[in-house]
Amino acid sequence: MRGLQEIRTDIADIDERILNLYKERMQLTEELVEYRLAAGKKIFDFTPVEAFDFKNARVVFQGVEGAYSQQALQEFFGADTQSYHVETWRDAMEAIAGDEADYAVLPIENSSAGIVSENFDLLVEYDNCIIGEQIIKIDHCLLGLKDAELSDITDVYSHPQALMQCSKYLGEHPAIERHSLKNTAGSAKKVRDDGKKNQAAIAAKITADIYDLKVLAEGIQNNTSNSTKFIIVTKKKVFRKNADKISICFEIPHKSGSLYQTLSHFIYNNLNMNKIESRPIQGKTWEYRFFIDIEGNLTDGAVQNALNGLEDETEGLKILGNY
Template sequence: MPTLEELREKLDQVDDQIVELYEQRSKLTEEVGEYKIRNGIKVFDRQREHDKLQNVAAKATTDFNKKGIREIFEQLMSISRKKQYQQLVEAGALGRLPFIEVDSLHAEHARIVFPGTEGAYSQAAMQDYFGENCNSFYVRTFRDAMESIEEGAADFAVLPIENTTAGAVDEMYDLLVEFENYIVAETIIPITHTLSGLPGTKLSDIERVYSKGVALMQASRYLDEHSDWQQISVANTAIAAKKILDEQDMTQAAVCSAYAAKVHGLEILEDNINDNPNNFTRFIVVTNQKIFLKDAKKISICFEVPHESGSLYHLLSHFIYNDLNMSKIESRPIEGRNWEYRFFVDFEGNLADAAVKNAIRGLREESRSLKILGNY
């Protein structure tokens, strides 16, 4: 019976042969890539690969080996495709992506829309990015803001997309798919909630507290200390502050920002009532133009995957092979298709980079659909 070392030596010999055969195969697939480029043939042929996997798996002698051979050849063909996409880039066959590179957003004369009302966190984010004197107006909902820029009533919209404690703003992801609007910038601001009421209000007067549902959740520890207060959800924190002002009822208070309290003439009864003092929200700046800043460093995309084993894994491997750092992935259910999901990915890069073009080409070829949400 051979020793372990003897068995390992034999394995090494077989592995050397595998490496040699892999390099032979790689050279042949490069020749295939050159032929496809010359003749305008698509890199990815789903039916050809399906048939090939069936054929090679059938040659294995056991069920276990059939699965192993299939997995190996899935990887081999996936690697070959990525090499052929690189060949397309090197041959200049990818062309330009349908986005225009710009030096600046030329926002000095732009009209900006934000959701909510005066004093909303979205307004604070807008002023953080565009300055306090920007030409702006507000609408009631995220959808209203997206419609405003799609229709041309505004040049840019400032909208929340992610909070450090509440997570992703799911509605925004859905709206980015629905509308032909694109992310061109982002800004991150701290979220610090106050309990605010009419001037002269005492904590003992309060019976009802109004705010956005997420804000009530983010201040739950403080509010739980006052279990006799009724918590009522409204559209956003600034609307809660305005409600207190409009109704002039000292039994009511709002969970809102200090800025909203100031705008609506409220008195801060308690400051910094967040459960988590490190609470931040990321806002995106959206426009209806397919543009990106020359120094943009982050790309957001979304795609759907075939409902089959390994499909997401193979798509995400395009980031690995192009040395692109993926910083975020979210999933959302696809309406009308039970148990199927659309994936949203953020990764580092610029649309002018060859590696980015290569990855996007591969993702577009192999996914059910792909949309570039923006480069910023």
């Protein structure tokens, strides 16, 4: 029987040979990328641009006036941007697909409550792509009618994520019943429209002024550094030449070691993966689609090498955006 050290030495030799082969492939891929760019060919059907022209852009967001999505929109595009709102996130994606809007702003993840799973699924369903992101600090307030007091409140309305983000505060008031609505600003509007002293909404402080409500409690979120990440989505498959983050998704064969082998493409190409999420695949019990963020640009040789490898080993590889 061979000794342990001898076996380990052989493994190290094989690892080095594998690494050298990957380096050779990376070099060839870099040459291929340079050829494609020189020939004016698109990179994975995406076109690099120096900058985006948002002049006269039509931007859609889900919710009503005062929604956090609207705040993200104004931070990214500017306060004077031509915008309008729709009822659901799907409506926003439909608006871009149907050329009714140029861009949509969608929440994708909260630092306390996690991902907005529906929007991950919509990114797969629609052929739209991410061109940017905007992070908004979330400060939730409890809002009621002008003549209401905290002791009057028996029912609170907000988006399910906001209710989760304020679970500790609500837990201190167990008599208050929680009700889920489609967005926070819409909850504030409901409280104003219903005109009932026993109702309150969890929403941004700005909505108190918009809907003539009273702040009953301020900063009630569990995490004082609570933030939500919004993505900017468009129908055009474009990315800025200085973009440094890539979002992709794919399915893998339902067998042992599939995920490990898939992720090895990032390791051997020295790419930093800073996020991985999974979502169930409809119609395939206990099978999942993976969403991954990596650092890099679609024109990078290492990125090209990794994505080419993934395309061979995965199902339904989709580049969601480079931004």
